[in-house]
Amino acid sequence: MPLSKAELHLHIEGTLEPELAFELAARNGVTLPYADTEALREAYRFQDLQSFLNLYYELMAVLRTEQDFADLADAYLARAAAQGVRHAEIFFDPQAHAARGIGMGTVVEGLWRALGRSEERHGVSTRLILCFLRDESAASALETLEAARPYLDRITGIGLDSAEVGHPPAKFREVFERAAALGLRRVAHAGEEGPPQYITEALDVLGVERVDHGLRCMEDPALVGRLVRERVPLTLCPLSNVRLRAVDTLADHPLPAMLEAGLLCTVNSDDPAYFGGYAGDTFDAVHRVLGLSEERLRELARNSFLASFLEDDEERRRR
Ligand code: HPA
Numbered sequence: 313m314p315l316s317k318a319e320l321h322l323h324i325e326g327t328l329e330p331e332l333a334f335e336l337a338a339r340n341g342v343t344l345p346y347a348d349t350e351a352l353r354e355a356y357r358f359q360d361l362q363s364f365l366n367l368y369y370e371l372m373a374v375l376r377t378e379q380d381f382a383d384l385a386d387a388y389l390a391r392a393a394a395q396g397v398r399h400a401e402i403f404f405d406p407q408a409h410a411a412r413g414i415g416m417g418t419v420v421e422g423l424w425r426a427l428g429r430s431e432e433r434h435g436v437s438t439r440l441i442l443c444f445l446r447d448e449s450a451a452s453a454l455e456t457l458e459a460a461r462p463y464l465d466r467i468t469g470i471g472l473d474s475a476e477v478g479h480p481p482a483k484f485r486e487v488f489e490r491a492a493a494l495g496l497r498r499v500a501h502a503g504e505e506g507p508p509q510y511i512t513e514a515l516d517v518l519g520v521e522r523v524d525h526g527l528r529c530m531e532d533p534a535l536v537g538r539l540v541r542e543r544v545p546l547t548l549c550p551l552s553n554v555r556l557r558a559v560d561t562l563a564d565h566p567l568p569a570m571l572e573a574g575l576l577c578t579v580n581s582d583d584p585a586y587f588g589g590y591a592g593d594t595f596d597a598v599h600r601v602l603g604l605s606e607e608r609l610r611e612l613a614r615n616s617f618l619a620s621f622l623e624d625d626e627e628r629r630r631r
């Protein structure tokens with residue numbers, strides 16, 4: 313039996329496996345610039361975050377209808393359940409779909425078809441987190457939050473993703489303030505490729521409750537001290553860090569040092585269709601390659617529920 317765990321850093325569009333991409337392409341009459349799934353997999357060699365994002369956004373062209381989003385989410389939830397995930401807080405990127413003429417309603421209603429029956433079908437509770445693309449304008453983020461207003465009963469929080477460097481958290485101060493006033497929880501990617509300063513800014517300017525990645529905090533001992541003291545959860549994604557070259561190899565990943573420092577770490581799969589593993593695969597990899605003990609793995613699993621947006625009673629029940 314795999315360890316029960318919560319997945320807190322997962323982009324639903326990043327769970328689009330090549331087989332489903334071709335199936336949806338055929339269903340929707342979309343032509344992909346790859347001969348077959350093998351040729352597509354060949355393209356999964358990334359130099360950095362941007363080279364991944366280019367393919368990630370390109371493949372989204374196959375997602376067009378509510379049913380497409382439902383099928384995508386259902387396939388992820390089945391895989392996650394098989395790997396011990398009992399709770400998933402799922403990011404989605406509405407601006408990337410709006411750019412193709414796919415509205416907020418199609419995305420949220422479609423995802424909800426799968427999320428709404430996930431507990432009964434897969435034994436996985438879920439939350440939805442709307443991410444703003446940080447390489448789009450602050451005005452576009454504000455428009456996106458407005459477009460989400462009719463669906464806020466289905467959306468737990470907001471996040472910030474896409475190309476990090478040159479797009480500091482402070483650019484999104486206003487939309488995060490408005491979201492907080494609407495009762496939404498707040499997270500942001502910071503310190504993946506961007507400097508430690510972006511982590512501080514996400515905390516101080518955006519008021520985030522968790523930091524997604526946060527890897528580069530290790531360059532700033534004072535910041536590490538603060539994150540430890542304030543018990544700020546970090547949603548680390550070790551396999552993603554290897555594929556996007558934030559670290560050279562998995563053996564070089566600072567996760568053991570981060571745990572040793574007392575940071576509240578969780579491990580997650582980010583974009584598992586692209587980075588070579590779902591939640592259970594990630595736990596296995598850090599066990600095997602980084603030599604984390606069974607006790608450390610249990611700590612990571614425990615942290616994942618502690619850092620989740622589940623209510624306290626429900627959190628205990630799912631553990
Ligand atoms: N980083 C930033 N944006 C993203 C990622 C990521 O790892 N995956 C999908 N959007």
Ligand code: ZN
Nearest residue numbers: 321323473582
């Ligand atoms: Zn991410």
